[in-house]
Amino acid sequence: MTDVVIILGSKSDKEVARKATEVFDRFGIEYTITVASAHRTPARLAEIIETAHKTDVKAFIAIAGLSAHLPGVVASSTIKPVIGVPVNSALDGIDALLSIAQMPTGIPVACVGIGRGDNAAILAVQLLAVENGELAEKLSNYRKELVEMIEKDAESLMDELVTEGRAAS
Numbered sequence: 001m002t003d004v005v006i007i008l009g010s011k012s013d014k015e016v017a018r019k020a021t022e023v024f025d026r027f028g029i030e031y032t033i034t035v036a037s038a039h040r041t042p043a044r045l046a047e048i049i050e051t052a053h054k055t056d057v058k059a060f061i062a063i064a065g066l067s068a069h070l071p072g073v074v075a076s077s078t079i080k081p082v083i084g085v086p087v088n089s090a091l092d093g094i095d096a097l098l099s100i101a102q103m104p105t106g107i108p109v110a111c112v113g114i115g116r117g118d119n120a121a122i123l124a125v126q127l128l129a130v131e132n133g134e135l136a137e138k139l140s141n142y143r144k145e146l147v148e149m150i151e152k153d154a155e156s157l158m159d160e161l162v163t164e165g166r167a168a169s
Contacts, residue, residue: 004124005052006033007045007074009064013087016063016117020085023121027138029128038064038073045070049077059127061120062109065089068096071109081127083120084109 004024008017017033024031032052036045052060060078062071063085071084086096093114101111112119122139129136 001030002032002052002055003029003058003128004031004061004121005048005057005059006031006061006063007048007070008033008035009037009062009068009070009087011035012089013063013065016085016087016115019115019117020061020063020121020124023118023125027125027135027142029121029125036070038069039067042073045073046077049074053078053080059083059124061085061117061124063087063117063120064100065093065096068099071100071111072103072107075103075107075109081124082109083123084111085117085120086111086114088114 006017006020008014021031021033023029034048036048038045049060057080059081060074061083062074064070065087066089068084068086071082075082084100086093086100089096097111097114100109103109110123112123125135125139129139
């Protein structure tokens with residue numbers, strides 16, 4: 001069973017997708033990943049979505065730059081959650097961000113930051129954790145790790161500043 005389908009608008013988006021797959025691997029989320037263009041391969045995209053529905057997919061992640069219509073087209077073809085990831089390919093990715101975020105009434109797409117495949121995956125994990133206590137616990141532990149990481153960074157920074165004689169008293 002596939003939990004999440006990741007669709008890239010172009011193979012050049014693979015580094016953004018890799019961020020998502022690393023998160024899914026960590027949490028044990030089943031996913032598939034493929035490339036389809038909303039404009040150049042609409043029949044392929046429709047087939048991917050139809051096949052995903054047969055596997056009881058829980059969510060889609062659509063990664064796209066430029067006009068970034070991919071997430072919206074996916075959302076128009078499913079009632080499953082769609083998470084859009086804008087890619088920095090022109091106008092510093094702002095064009096893609098706005099294309100994903102500005103969806104019409106009734107066809108929402110969740111939108112994460114430019115290039116943030118990792119946050120798209122975390123959002124998908126949060127959606128899946130709503131009905132999965134084990135996954136919710138893993139997510140809670142992950143959040144605790146983030147807190148510990150920041151606390152260690154703060155301590156390390158203070159140690160460095162003290163060593164340099166620049167720490168505030």
